[in-house]
Amino acid sequence: MKFSIMTRAAVVALAMTVGAAANAADITGAGATFPFPIYSKWADAYKKETGNSLNYQSIGSGAGIKQIQAKTVTFGASDMPLKADALKKDGLVQWPMVMGAIVPVVNIEGIKSGELFLDGVTLADIYLGKIKKWDDAAIKKLNPSLALPSTNITVVRRSDGSGTTFNFTDYLSKASPDWAKTIGADSAVEWPVGVGAKGNDGVSGNVAQTKNSIGYVEYAYAKQNKLTYAALINSAGKKVQPTVASFQAAAANADWANAPGYYQILTNQPGDASWPITAATFILMYAEPADKAASVEAIKFFDWAFSKGNAMAEELDFIPMPASVVTLIRKTWADSIKNK
Amino acid sequence: MTDFATRAVSIAPGSAEGREKALAAFKAGDRLFSFLTKIAALTVLAMLGGIIISLVIGAWPAISAYGFDFLTTQRWAPNARPQPILGGLGPLYGTLVSSVIALLIAVPVGLGIAIFLTELCPQWLRRPVGVAIELLAGIPSIIYGMWGFFVLGPYLADSLIPGIIDAVEHIPVLNVIFAGPASNLSLFNASIVLAIMILPFITAISRDVFSTVPPVLKEAAYGLGCTTWEVVRNVVIPYTRVGVIGGIMLALGRALGETMAVTFVIGNAFRISSSIFAPSTTISAAIASEFAEASDLHQSALILLGLLLFVLTFFVLAAARLLLMRIERKQGS
Numbered sequence A: 001m002k003f004s005i006m007t008r009a010a011v012v013a014l015a016m017t018v019g020a021a022a023n024a025a026d027i028t029g030a031g032a033t034f035p036f037p038i039y040s041k042w043a044d045a046y047k048k049e050t051g052n053s054l055n056y057q058s059i060g061s062g063a064g065i066k067q068i069q070a071k072t073v074t075f076g077a078s079d080m081p082l083k084a085d086a087l088k089k090d091g092l093v094q095w096p097m098v099m100g101a102i103v104p105v106v107n108i109e110g111i112k113s114g115e116l117f118l119d120g121v122t123l124a125d126i127y128l129g130k131i132k133k134w135d136d137a138a139i140k141k142l143n144p145s146l147a148l149p150s151t152n153i154t155v156v157r158r159s160d161g162s163g164t165t166f167n168f169t170d171y172l173s174k175a176s177p178d179w180a181k182t183i184g185a186d187s188a189v190e191w192p193v194g195v196g197a198k199g200n201d202g203v204s205g206n207v208a209q210t211k212n213s214i215g216y217v218e219y220a221y222a223k224q225n226k227l228t229y230a231a232l233i234n235s236a237g238k239k240v241q242p243t244v245a246s247f248q249a250a251a252a253n254a255d256w257a258n259a260p261g262y263y264q265i266l267t268n269q270p271g272d273a274s275w276p277i278t279a280a281t282f283i284l285m286y287a288e289p290a291d292k293a294a295s296v297e298a299i300k301f302f303d304w305a306f307s308k309g310n311a312m313a314e315e316l317d318f319i320p321m322p323a324s325v326v327t328l329i330r331k332t333w334a335d336s337i338k339n340k
Numbered sequence B: 001m002t003d004f005a006t007r008a009v010s011i012a013p014g015s016a017e018g019r020e021k022a023l024a025a026f027k028a029g030d031r032l033f034s035f036l037t038k039i040a041a042l043t044v045l046a047m048l049g050g051i052i053i054s055l056v057i058g059a060w061p062a063i064s065a066y067g068f069d070f071l072t073t074q075r076w077a078p079n080a081r082p083q084p085i086l087g088g089l090g091p092l093y094g095t096l097v098s099s100v101i102a103l104l105i106a107v108p109v110g111l112g113i114a115i116f117l118t119e120l121c122p123q124w125l126r127r128p129v130g131v132a133i134e135l136l137a138g139i140p141s142i143i144y145g146m147w148g149f150f151v152l153g154p155y156l157a158d159s160l161i162p163g164i165i166d167a168v169e170h171i172p173v174l175n176v177i178f179a180g181p182a183s184n185l186s187l188f189n190a191s192i193v194l195a196i197m198i199l200p201f202i203t204a205i206s207r208d209v210f211s212t213v214p215p216v217l218k219e220a221a222y223g224l225g226c227t228t229w230e231v232v233r234n235v236v237i238p239y240t241r242v243g244v245i246g247g248i249m250l251a252l253g254r255a256l257g258e259t260m261a262v263t264f265v266i267g268n269a270f271r272i273s274s275s276i277f278a279p280s281t282t283i284s285a286a287i288a289s290e291f292a293e294a295s296d297l298h299q300s301a302l303i304l305l306g307l308l309l310f311v312l313t314f315f316v317l318a319a320a321r322l323l324l325m326r327i328e329r330k331q332g333s
Helices: A005-020 A036-050 A061-069 A084-090 A118-126 A137-142 A161-175 A177-182 A199-211 A218-225 A244-251 A291-308 A309-314 A323-336 B004-008 B015-068 B089-120 B124-137 B141-167 B187-210 B215-223 B229-258 B260-265 B283-293 B296-332
Strands: A027-031 A054-058 A075-078 A092-107 A117-119 A152-157 A195-197 A211-219 A231-234 A278-286
Touching: A027 A061, A027 A291, A036 A054, A036 A218, A036 A309, A061 A075, A061 A278, A061 B283, A084 A092, A084 A278, A092 A199, A092 A218, A092 A244, A092 A323, A117 A118, A117 A137, A118 A137, A118 A152, A118 A161, A118 A177, A118 A231, A137 B215, A152 A199, A161 A177, A161 A211, A161 A278, A195 A199, A199 A211, A199 A218, A199 B141, A211 A218, A244 A278, A278 A291, A291 A323, B004 B296, B015 B296, B089 B124, B089 B187, B089 B229, B089 B283, B089 B296, B124 B187, B141 B187, B141 B260, B187 B229, B187 B260, B215 B229, B229 B296, B260 B283, B283 B296
Parallel strands: A027 A054, A027 A075, A117 A231, A152 A195, A152 A211
Antiparallel strands: A075 A278, A092 A211, A092 A278
16 A cells, blocks of 8 residues: 555654553554444453553544554554455454444434344445335334334434444445445445444434434444444344344354454354344554564453453453454464564 | 943943944844744745645545546545545535535624624623623634534424424425425534634624724714614725625635534535535545545545645635725725
8 A cells, every 4th residue: 555645644643642642561552443442441451450551542443554554553453354465465464353243223212222123125225315214114014013203314324434334334235235236335435325423432422312313333332322222134034132142143153264364254144143233353463563572562462351351341242252263363473473 | 422232242332343343243143033034934835835735746646536527526435446436526515505604694693793892882791792702712613513513403403494494395496405304413503503603703803893993984974964874884894894804704714624513513424415404514524534544545535625625715815815905906096
């Protein structure tokens, strides 16, 4: 990737804000907002145990990738994995850190969490602007017993590029041929309708604030902000609620061992119990780090998180990586990252 | 009598040689001072030039990829294949329309406040109202954004906007401009927030220039039996036109570039809608939302938008200058 003068200026400016709070024992990282709740929880516990602190800037997946490419941070974090050849080109090592889920959130008077059911096609049609009102026949058909108002749907989506958007639109592309043909999956897409909000917290705030709205956020954001979430109908045609069990069912399908660079997208997985919009979030580090001491400290933190952080992850409804995958990742660290 | 020059550098008074030396030292000092101020002035020009050059360099990939189509394309599809389709029409439209609506609201209100303060207001009320207006200018823009998001947006969408939509439902043209559905975040909401933000500029400058009108002119008009309105209309405003227009242009400059408050309340949608109650976006809001995550052509297009804003603001100021020059010439003849 070529960098223009403006990019460098922007990266330097960001690096200054990132670097300002750092000191020698700090681990610096930047990227995805999706795993921010769990990374900050781990960081708190890690600081209490070891005295080392983690300085994680949740500035978005794309920005995280840029920061690590500009070498202003020790690790980058992204919800959109880089493909193996891109990793090779930049000399980066990538692994999944934790898994989570994205849920549709709604604000409709009288409707509680989990009462409203949507399927991929309906969700895509709402985001395409084809379904304009909550009492549309397609929504009524999925929810015959719910009293849905005849009001316009306010669609809320991200205004910034985002790994959450990537996984959400990837799911819509798999579930709806219309969506795949006209919009597609990416971290920023050409939204046909809706208002744009910045970050998972921006979407949460907008949905909480706007009557008759719908948005999509990482599950922890929905839970912490006490938003009403909708349940989904998965690829097996079964109704599923967003729970750790349904997230785990989807995650269990992933074949990490045979994915070069751990490149795996977990949306629309088969299985009766699978939550359809599940995603892993990834860490990026250099195979040959410029600052080896910092790299060692970062790996220590991730190692600690894998061995002691699982309970904390589950508390926030993130799904820890399975033990077998952690073994693989530890081997990747030993083989690929030259810290000595 | 002491020679001040020699005294200042503490050389033996009366010595001709010492005096010459002292004067030479002054001359050198003067030259150094003029050199330093010149450097300071040139730095501004160099920075301005540097900003333009880096904007043009950064925008070049987008300029060569899209050319003039950038100004006429409404689609903003950073993920289109094989290459992104990016057009600046949406943000350009949003920037101009939100600023114009803001001016339509703020100019009459601002002038009204200024006229009240200078012509009609009882002495004891002048200071509190004046200070309140100046405080409005000191509120950080993010606060306006939050207020617009949490308070104004829901109020407009629940109370005011549905009423307007119903009222104009059967009136042609108006029912297109004021069409539903009502949305918390809209071009209209952003325009109102902007109007409140630029109000202090218009008021403060108008008030200052209104108070420069010689009392004798006003007294003469009142002596002829003019009403207050006639005095304001025929004496105060014509006398101060230049200053008032200057204040409005300054306000327009602020409205065009305002970022944070607008990003909060405009809805960040690139589509152009005929209704002002629909979400929209502005150049600065688009850059603020997307810059961190953009790369390659997408990023270059955002820089090009920045360049356009730069040029737009430049033309607004140039037009203001031209207007003022014409008024001055007319008054001179």
